[in-house]
Structures are given as C-alpha cells and as structure tokens.
Amino acid sequence: MPVTVPSALEAQIEELIARYPQKRSAAVMVLHALQDHFGCLAPETMEWAAAKLELQPINILELVTFYPMFRQAPVGRFHLKVCRTLSCALAGSHELHRHLCEKLGLDRHAHGPQTTPDGKFTVEFVECLAGCGTAPVLMCNDACHEGVTLAQAEALLAQCEGG
Amino acid sequence: MPSEYRLILKHLDQPGYTPDLDCYLRHDGYHVLRQALALAPRPGPDGKPISPQEQLRHEVTLSGLRGRGGAGFSCGLKWSLVDRKSGKPIYLVCNADESEPGTFKDRQVIYKDPHQLLEGLILSSYANDVHLAYIYIRGEFVEGARILERALAEARAQGFLGRNILGSGYDLEVYVHRGAGAYICGEETGLLESLEGKRPYPRVKPPYFPAVLGLYLCPTIVNNVETLCAVKHVMALGGAEYAKLGTPNNTGTRLVSLSGHIQRPGYYEIEVGKVTLGELIFDPAFGNGLRPSRRLKAIIPGGVSAKIFKAGEKVKVKRPGPDGRELEQTLDVLELPYDFTSLTAAGSMSGSGAIIVLDDTTDMVSALANISEFFAHESCGQCTPCREGSLWLAKALRRLTQGAGRAQDAEYLARIADSIPGGRTICAFGEACSWPVQSTVAKFKDEFVARGKDHEARRTAAAQAGETAK
Ligand SMILES: Cc1cc2nc3c(=O)[nH]c(=O)nc-3n(C[C@H](O)[C@H](O)[C@H](O)COP(=O)(O)O)c2cc1C
Ligand code: SF4
Ligand code: FES
Numbered sequence: 001m002p003v004t005v006p007s008a009l010e011a012q013i014e015e016l017i018a019r020y021p022q023k024r025s026a027a028v029m030v031l032h033a034l035q036d037h038f039g040c041l042a043p044e045t046m047e048w049a050a051a052k053l054e055l056q057p058i059n060i061l062e063l064v065t066f067y068p069m070f071r072q073a074p075v076g077r078f079h080l081k082v083c084r085t086l087s088c089a090l091a092g093s094h095e096l097h098r099h100l101c102e103k104l105g106l107d108r109h110a111h112g113p114q115t116t117p118d119g120k121f122t123v124e125f126v127e128c129l130a131g132c133g134t135a136p137v138l139m140c141n142d143a144c145h146e147g148v149t150l151a152q153a154e155a156l157l158a159q160c161e162g163g
Numbered sequence: 164m165p166s167e168y169r170l171i172l173k174h175l176d177q178p179g180y181t182p183d184l185d186c187y188l189r190h191d192g193y194h195v196l197r198q199a200l201a202l203a204p205r206p207g208p209d210g211k212p213i214s215p216q217e218q219l220r221h222e223v224t225l226s227g228l229r230g231r232g233g234a235g236f237s238c239g240l241k242w243s244l245v246d247r248k249s250g251k252p253i254y255l256v257c258n259a260d261e262s263e264p265g266t267f268k269d270r271q272v273i274y275k276d277p278h279q280l281l282e283g284l285i286l287s288s289y290a291n292d293v294h295l296a297y298i299y300i301r302g303e304f305v306e307g308a309r310i311l312e313r314a315l316a317e318a319r320a321q322g323f324l325g326r327n328i329l330g331s332g333y334d335l336e337v338y339v340h341r342g343a344g345a346y347i348c349g350e351e352t353g354l355l356e357s358l359e360g361k362r363p364y365p366r367v368k369p370p371y372f373p374a375v376l377g378l379y380l381c382p383t384i385v386n387n388v389e390t391l392c393a394v395k396h397v398m399a400l401g402g403a404e405y406a407k408l409g410t411p412n413n414t415g416t417r418l419v420s421l422s423g424h425i426q427r428p429g430y431y432e433i434e435v436g437k438v439t440l441g442e443l444i445f446d447p448a449f450g451n452g453l454r455p456s457r458r459l460k461a462i463i464p465g466g467v468s469a470k471i472f473k474a475g476e477k478v479k480v481k482r483p484g485p486d487g488r489e490l491e492q493t494l495d496v497l498e499l500p501y502d503f504t505s506l507t508a509a510g511s512m513s514g515s516g517a518i519i520v521l522d523d524t525t526d527m528v529s530a531l532a533n534i535s536e537f538f539a540h541e542s543c544g545q546c547t548p549c550r551e552g553s554l555w556l557a558k559a560l561r562r563l564t565q566g567a568g569r570a571q572d573a574e575y576l577a578r579i580a581d582s583i584p585g586g587r588t589i590c591a592f593g594e595a596c597s598w599p600v601q602s603t604v605a606k607f608k609d610e611f612v613a614r615g616k617d618h619e620a621r622r623t624a625a626a627q628a629g630e631t632a633k
Pocket of ligand 1: 229230231232233234235236238241258259260261262263346347348349350351352385386387388390391590591592595
C-alpha cells in the first residue's frame with residue numbers, strides 16, 4: 001500500500017531538498033522528517049523517499065540499516081535512551097537502565113530497544129550523549145535529562161504514565 | 164593560582180544571557196563580522212593588493228590556532244591547503260557531531276550561544292570565499308538543531324546571512340544538517356559522505372583530502388565548532404594578540420570537558436598549556452579533587468580514544484627551557500601542561516579536550532570493556548582489521564567481565580590491538596579503538612592477568628566439584 005504523505009510534510013520535505021545542490025544529500029534529513037511523522041520507516045515510506053530523491057530503494061534501506069536513530073518498527077510513545085558509555089557507567093547508568101527495565105517489566109539483558117506490551121515505553125542503551133559532566137544521562141523522546149537519580153527516573157515514568 | 168580564562172565561554176553562563184540574537188547584539192555580537200566585511204584591500208609588499216579575505220586568513224595563520232576537534236591540526240595551514248584554482252565552489256562544513264565519549268563542550272556553545280558559532284562560521288566562510296556552508300550536528304542534539312535553525316533565521320532576517328550580507332555584496336547560505344546517531348560521522352570524510360546522503364564510510368586519503376576533493380568532490384573546509392568560535396576571537400583580537408594567549412605552538416584558549424570520579428565535573432576554558440593535568444583534576448577552580456578518601460587510579464586525557472595514564476606514571480617530555488633550547492624533562496603525568504604538544508610527547512593526546520578521571524574504586528577490566536564495546540558498536544565496517552578487531556577486543560573483554568576469562572587474555576588483547584592500527588585502516592578509528600586497549604592492558608596488566616587466572620581457577624574448581632559429586 002503506498003503511503004500518504006500529507007501535503008504540509010511534503011512541502012517541508014521539498015524545502016529540505018532545496019537546501020542542497022544534489023537531492024541525495026537531503027536523504028538523512030528527509031528520513032528524520034518521515035520517521036517523526038510516521039513513527040518508523042516502513043518499506044513503503046522508504047520507497048516514497050527513494051522516489052522523491054530520485055534514488056533506488058536500496059539507497060534508502062542502506063541508510064536506515066546503518067544509522068542507529070532510524071528504525072523499521074515502531075517504538076513506544078515514550079522512548080527512553082540511557083547512555084551506557086564510560087562516564088555515565090561510572091555514575092550508575094547501568095543501575096539506572098536496570099531500574100527502568102525492572103519497573104517496566106522488561107529484560108535488562110536484552111539487546112536493542114524493548115517496548116512494553118501496552119506500547120507506552122521503549123527502553124534502550126545508547127552510546128555517549130555528550131552530557132558526560134552531568135552523568136548519568138538519558139533521553140526521553142527529544143529531551144535530554146541529566147544527572148538522573150533512580151528517584152527522578154521513577155518520577156519521569158510516573159509523569160509519562162500520567163501524560 | 165591556576166584559573167579559568169573565559170573567552171568563548173565569556174557570556175554563556177551569565178545570569179540573563181539567552182541564545183537569541185537581541186541578547187547577542189547587546190553583547191557586541193556581529194561586531195567582528197561588521198569590521199571584517201568593511202576591510203579594504205591593502206597594498207602588499209610587491210605593490211599588488213592583498214584582498215580582505217587574504218588578510219583575514221593571514222590573521223588565522225598568525226594566531227597559531229590549532230583545530231579543536233581532535234587532531235590539533237593548524238587551522239591556518241588547513242585553510243592554506245584549500246584548492247582555490249579549481250574553479251569549483253569551496254564549501255565549509257562545521258563539525259558539530261560531538262561524539263567522542265567524554266566530550267560535551269561544543270554542546271554548550273550550540274545550546275547557549277549559537278550566534279557566537281554563527282559569527283565564527285560566517286567569518287571563516289567569508290575569509291575562504293565560501294557561499295554555501297553546512298553545520299553537521301549529531302542527531303541526538305534535537306533541541307540543539309532547533310536552536311541553530313532559529314538562530315539562522317534570526318541572522319538571515321537581520322542581514323547577517325543570505326544575499327548581500329550587511330550591504331557588502333557577500334552572499335552566504337548556511338543550513339543545519341542532522342546526523343542520525345553514528346560516531347563515525349565525526350570523522351571528517353565520513354561526515355562528508357553522510358552529508359552527501361550516503362553511509363558515512365570514511366574516504367581514502369590520498370586522494371580524498373577535503374581541502375581538494377571534499378563535499379561533491381569540491382574543495383571543502385571542515386572545522387570543529389570550537390575552532391570556528393576561536394576564529395571569531397582571532398579576528399577580534401588580531402592573530403598576533405591571540406597568539407599571546409596560551410603557550411608557544413599551543414596558542415589561545417581551549418574548552419576542557421571534565422568527567423568521571425571527580426568532585427566538580429563540568430566544562431572549563433583555559434589558556435592552552437597554562438594549567439596542568441593535575442591542576443585540572445585537583446584545583447578548586449577546576450575539578451576540586453576526588454571524592455573523600457578516594458585515590459587517583461588513572462586518567463584518560465583526551466576522550467576515550469586517547470591512551471590512558473596511570474596515576475604516578477612518569478613521562479619524558481622535551482620542552483623549551485628558559486633559554487629557548489629544548490630540554491628533556493621527566494615529569495609526573497599530573498605535572499604535564501594541558502596542551503597538544505606535551506600530551507603527545509607523553510605518549511597520549513589531548514584529543515577532544517575531554518578528561519575522564521578514574522579513582523581507586525574503578526575496575527580497569529570493566530572500564531576497558533565499556534570503552535571497547537563502544538568501538539565495536541561504532542566501527543563502520545569497511546576495513547577488516549577494524550571491523551573484526553574491534554569486535555574481538557570487545558568479546559574478549561566481555562568474557563573477562565563475565566567469568567569466562569583466561570590468563571592469556573591480556574596477551575591476546577594486546578596482540579589484537581597491535582594488529583589494527585598503523586596504516587592498515589582507512590581512517591584513524593583504527594588507532595582510536597586500539598590505543599585504549601594497548602595502554603590499559605600494558606599499564607594495568609596484573610589486573611587483567613589476575614582476572615583471567617581467577618576465572619580459570621573457578622572453572623577448575625567447579626569442574627572438580629562436578630567430578631566428586633558424580
Ligand atoms: C573516529 C573519529 C571521530 C571524530 N569525531 C569528531 C567529532 O565528533 N567532532 C569533531 O569536531 N571532530 C571529530 N573528529 C576529527 C575530524 O575528523 C576533523 O579532524 C575535525 O573535525 C577537523 O576540525 P578542526 O581542525 O577544527 O579540529 C573525529 C575523527 C575521527 C578519526
Ligand atoms: S578504520 Fe574502522 S571506522 Fe575507519 S573506515 Fe576502517 S572500518 Fe571504518
Ligand atoms: S558518557 Fe554518557 S553522556 Fe557521555
């Protein structure tokens with residue numbers, strides 16, 4: 001089934017493409033815009049992007065499979081990315097990750113993003129988020145939270161539950 | 164008394180300082196750009212006029228400014244290597260990928276003082292006849308990208324960007340380009356591939372030096388966020404005056420990111436080489452020492468790619484003595500001036516200016532396992548030694564943290580790490596993933612051997628217990 005890209009989004013994407021001397025350059029920006037709108041990048045969405053950029057679908061798929069921020073399956077409404085790298089690890093980010101997994105009934109040893117059955121939360125480990133001075137750091141959707149204690153993490157979950 | 168010297172960070176933490184254009188203008192913003200655009204050609208020694216652009220580039224050369232992204236390459240020299248005769252457009256790309264673990268300095272400027280970056284970027288573009296520039300920002304800086312977009316729109320509306328900037332006849336467009344979570348996009352040729360809409364596979368150099376064959380195979384300048392901010396101050400002070408800050412060959416100021424086991428983690432700005440590694444860690448003006456009753460165990464002095472120092476380690480460095488002649492000195496690592504030259508001479512590097520402090524509660528095996536996991540995840544996979552080697556390192560270290568280690572693992576790790584770098588890979592990631600392993604295993608070898616032996620002993624004991632139970 002072909003995707004329906006709303007005209008406002010298509011206009012935004014055309015504006016992005018116009019920023020570059022070569023259309024292909026806009027690929028990552030276009031994929032961000034599409035993923036923000038659709039929640040993930042399904043095959044039809046990738047095909048749409050390829051056609052828009054005058055590329056082959058493989059040229060888009062190879063980006064989606066390389067860049068960690070792109071995904072082919074949806075995630076929860078609240079996407080929690082916990083930094084696993086050294087400075088955060090020294091400040092307890094692995095305990096933080098474990099705590100979030102336990103609270104949400106997820107497997108803390110599982111690889112990659114995990115989503116709660118109700119589709120509300122996704123938890124995953126990511127690499128350094130450039131907030132090492134205020135470790136441990138996590139992102140909840142687009143927002144970066146720094147110096148996160150276990151209590152603050154719980155408060156964040158409660159706030160998301162309420163929202 | 165060592166202290167901070169805030170040039171780039173001058174305003175951004177002051178109460179009431181906001182990232183909008185009005186606030187920047189109230190603090191003399193875009194004044195340097197105005198002056199630069201008003202420069203007239205000057206007669207050269209041979210009677211031929213020196214263009215304003217050439218004059219500005221000359222100031223950067225005089226300043227001695229070295230790139231702040233990691234390699235410490237001379238900014239003036241980089242600009243002088245740009246192919247200006249090709250007839251192709253020259254592009255400028257700001258590297259705002261900030262993804263070397265331990266580093267969080269560029270983010271401060273992007274989020275709190277974006278116009279300072281833009282002014283430096285516009286000045287650098289003008290000086291190099293650039294009419295189209297991009298800011299490549301890491302994908303996770305979602306808010307940072309929005310802040311920059313807003314700042315660009317404000318600057319455009321006020322005539323600091325776009326066509327005929329401030330009536331000078333100079334045109335420049337700047338766009339924000341977001342990455343999507345891959346560390347290798349920070350490597351400048353990987354970054355350019357990414358900006359062309361491809362996988363960020365670093366390019367082979369030669370021939371693909373950005374200054375000659377960069378974006379769309381046109382001459383391209385790639386500079387770090389902090390470097391471009393420094394350019395603004397070089398042009399404000401004049402190159403010679405800027406060069407008086409810091410120390411010879413290590414001029415100006417530099418942002419330092421301090422993290423790990425330290426009382427006051429955070430970002431600081433110092434005159435390069437005027438503060439020692441020890442002062443950065445222990446002085447109340449900086450890290451203020453370790454937590455009570457903890458002792459220093461190790462220091463990662465320039466992002467996790469840098470070779471680690473062991474507390475108490477003595478290093479030999481050559482430094483100019485009082486009469487200017489080079490003297491070889493033996494220093495404790497803590498006495499090393501924090502600059503490019505001294506850290507390289509001591510066998511490591513100041514890299515991205517990120518210092519991670521490890522105290523005596525740190526398990527070096529776990530710390531190294533954490534670092535190697537990062538590199539195994541981030542290798543782009545083009546070169547076999549890096550793709551396979553980084554994975555083997557991470558796997559061996561995983562074994563050593565999960566009870567399956569072997570006594571010979573220390574040797575094994577060193578052997579793999581030694582076989583990755585040294586011209587066998589396309590980019591410096593090969594070095595970056597080996598250095599922490601080579602240095603940590605060499606300097607803390609007993610811990611690695613003891614861990615492996617302990618695991619072996621446990622396995623033997625368990626096997627024997629199994630035998631007797633039968
Ligand atoms: C693996 C790797 C990762 C890098 N990551 C960054 C980065 O995140 N930010 C950055 O400015 N430079 C990074 N660099 C350095 C760039 O390749 C390049 O040297 C730098 O952007 C040049 O700017 P400068 O001369 O102003 O420092 C990285 C280099 C390598 C090899
Ligand atoms: S050294 Fe590693 S990161 Fe660099 S190009 Fe080769 S495989 Fe990719
Ligand atoms: S190590 Fe977690 S933000 Fe850098």
